[in-house]
Amino acid sequence: MINRKQVCIVGAGVSGLAAAKAFAARGHEVTIVERSGDLGGVWAPSRSYPDVQTQSPKDLYRYTDKAMPDSYPEWPKGPQVHAYLTEYAADHDLLRAIRFNTTVLQMDRRPDSRPGWRLDLKGADGSTSHADFDFVAVCTGQFNEPQTLSLAGEESFTAQGGCILHSSQYSDAALAKGRKVAVLGGSKSATDIAVNAVNSGAAEVTLVYREPVWRIPYFIGGLVNFKRILYVRAQEEMFRSWGIGAMSRLAHAIAKPFIWANWRGLESLLKVQLKLGKCDMVPEGRIEDGVNCSIPIATPDFFPMVADGRIKAIRGSFERYDGNAIVMTGGQRVRADVAVLAIGYKLGVPFLPQAYRNKLVDPDGQYRLYRLIANPDLPELGFVGFNSSFCTVLCADLAASWLVRYADGQLARQPTEKEMRDNIEMMLHFKRVERPAAGVYGGLCVAPYHFKHFDELLADIGVSGRRSNPLVEKFTPPDAAAYGRFLALAPDYRATA
Numbered sequence: 224m225i226n227r228k229q230v231c232i233v234g235a236g237v238s239g240l241a242a243a244k245a246f247a248a249r250g251h252e253v254t255i256v257e258r259s260g261d262l263g264g265v266w267a268p269s270r271s272y273p274d275v276q277t278q279s280p281k282d283l284y285r286y287t288d289k290a291m292p293d294s295y296p297e298w299p300k301g302p303q304v305h306a307y308l309t310e311y312a313a314d315h316d317l318l319r320a321i322r323f324n325t326t327v328l329q330m331d332r333r334p335d336s337r338p339g340w341r342l343d344l345k346g347a348d349g350s351t352s353h354a355d356f357d358f359v360a361v362c363t364g365q366f367n368e369p370q371t372l373s374l375a376g377e378e379s380f381t382a383q384g385g386c387i388l389h390s391s392q393y394s395d396a397a398l399a400k401g402r403k404v405a406v407l408g409g410s411k412s413a414t415d416i417a418v419n420a421v422n423s424g425a426a427e428v429t430l431v432y433r434e435p436v437w438r439i440p441y442f443i444g445g446l447v448n449f450k451r452i453l454y455v456r457a458q459e460e461m462f463r464s465w466g467i468g469a470m471s472r473l474a475h476a477i478a479k480p481f482i483w484a485n486w487r488g489l490e491s492l493l494k495v496q497l498k499l500g501k502c503d504m505v506p507e508g509r510i511e512d513g514v515n516c517s518i519p520i521a522t523p524d525f526f527p528m529v530a531d532g533r534i535k536a537i538r539g540s541f542e543r544y545d546g547n548a549i550v551m552t553g554g555q556r557v558r559a560d561v562a563v564l565a566i567g568y569k570l571g572v573p574f575l576p577q578a579y580r581n582k583l584v585d586p587d588g589q590y591r592l593y594r595l596i597a598n599p600d601l602p603e604l605g606f607v608g609f610n611s612s613f614c615t616v617l618c619a620d621l622a623a624s625w626l627v628r629y630a631d632g633q634l635a636r637q638p639t640e641k642e643m644r645d646n647i648e649m650m651l652h653f654k655r656v657e658r659p660a661a662g663v664y665g666g667l668c669v670a671p672y673h674f675k676h677f678d679e680l681l682a683d684i685g686v687s688g689r690r691s692n693p694l695v696e697k698f699t700p701p702d703a704a705a706y707g708r709f710l711a712l713a714p715d716y717r718a719t720a
């Protein structure tokens with residue numbers, strides 16, 4: 224018999240909703256604690272910049288049990304994703320479980336020495352309280368604590384009317400109209416904001432970035448949706464993955480020249496299609512060495528705007544503010560009214576006590592998470608959505624289905640603590656030594672190994688994640704609805720009081 228647990232879900236974004244649905248569906252009592260006044264996390268309107276849209280095609284960015292509406296475009300806009308998430312929460316009766324404007328300040332083991340955690344909470348009015356839970360799912364994402372950058376001259380820049388904001392604060396295109404905008408960063412957010420500033424009538428737009436990176440257009444060669452080339456098992460298998468045997472290593476060695484030619488072909492195509500030479504933005508590294516969650520989709524119009532000078536691109540970084548200008552590390556001086564810092568977010572779980580954070584994260588920043596979900600030294604605790612990717616909704620959905628079974632001891636392959644530790648060490652070796660690109664974002668990125676990750680989760684749950692037709696299996700992108708059907712075949716159970 225499985226006892227019903229009081230479960231706290233921290234965060235009401237994509238991952239928190241997936242976790243809440245999975246635990247509630249198994250009969251657990253769920254409370255979702257959300258520090259903002261809305262659900263959706265990065266897709267909440269107050270946190271989205273204008274024109275934001277998914278990088279992922281809509282059928283890759285969805286839950287297993289709910290497609291995005293047919294009326295949505297292939298790459299939905301931010302408000303559409305938010306509406307989809309709101310509807311998902313309503314479908315599963317999760318809205319009543321959300322405590323909005325409530326922040327988890329701190330958590331620690333329960334004082335009554337029962338298994339579980341005590342959470343210290345702060346309400347909107349500043350009042351504090353605490354609550355005890357049998358299990359906690361941390362679903363706080365990787366985009367919550369903006370990175371900061373303090374530079375000399377900042378005060379006089381703002382005193383003269385200059386405005387400095389993080390990319391997450393660029394929520395109104397009117398900020399750019401008629402003004403000189405300088406964006407720092409090379410991520411998708413940086414290029415999206417630069418393009419939005421041009422389209423919003425900025426007087427001048429400058430993008431300052433460290434080095435050119437490969438960017439993938441929505442349509443490769445102008446014709447083929449990138450998901451049909453980069454998101455298929457056949458492509459994923461070109462990357463040597465972890466835990467493979469001698470035969471697979473041999474097959475990789477034999478196929479090496481063909482794999483090499485495949486990537487050089489893609490690079491040549493991208494150089495021509497995106498006019499990288501004309502923009503002086505040809506990356507130095509090989510594309511296959513950088514495939515992970517940090518490889519961005521090319522913002523439509525970004526390269527044409529760089530090529531014709533509507534966006535002035537400068538390599539380097541901001542060094543200091545000087546009056547109403549920004550001085551770059553290369554010495555260039557750029558007049559600016561608005562400085563947008565698209566410099567990313569701090570990774571972490573600040574409300575976990577330091578002693579537990581030390582068990583969770585190694586000194587080099589690598590996370591110690593089995594299947595990117597659980598740690599044997601952090602009992603009654605799991606992480607959903609930490610297995611980030613380009614199909615994060617599906618990743619969170621599968622991680623949530625895995626986590627509830629893990630919490631209930633109902634995985635078909637319920638791991639022992641030793642198995643978890645050995646696997647964590649093996650994965651850390653893979654990320655540190657065999658494929659350093661897999662170590663970005665604390666090692667919390669499953670790209671380009673989506674299928675392998677999903678296969679492992681489903682095998683743990685006790686079902687196969689493969690379709691019967693081998694050709695369809697090799698050349699079809701992850702199919703969320705099919706994963707829903709696989710999950711439905713897993714042994715059923717319900718927690719009772």
Ligand SMILES: Cc1cc2nc3c(=O)[nH]c(=O)nc-3n(C[C@H](O)[C@H](O)[C@H](O)COP(=O)(O)OP(=O)(O)OC[C@H]3O[C@@H](n4cnc5c(N)ncnc54)[C@H](O)[C@@H]3O)c2cc1C
Pocket residue numbers: 233234235236237238239256257258259262263264265266275276277278279284325326327328362363364365366367412574607608609612613614615616
């Ligand atoms: C602009 C943008 C575009 C993106 N596009 C894609 C895409 O196309 N494809 C893709 O796969 N991924 C994309 N991502 C990544 C995106 O982060 C994930 O897809 C997904 O939305 C993450 O959801 P989450 O629930 O894990 O985290 P979040 O959306 O960050 O939600 C976390 C929630 O936790 C809450 N929270 C944090 N700390 C606390 C606390 N102490 N107490 C209470 N609540 C707390 C936050 O308020 C937030 O609501 C994009 C990200 C951004 C920023």
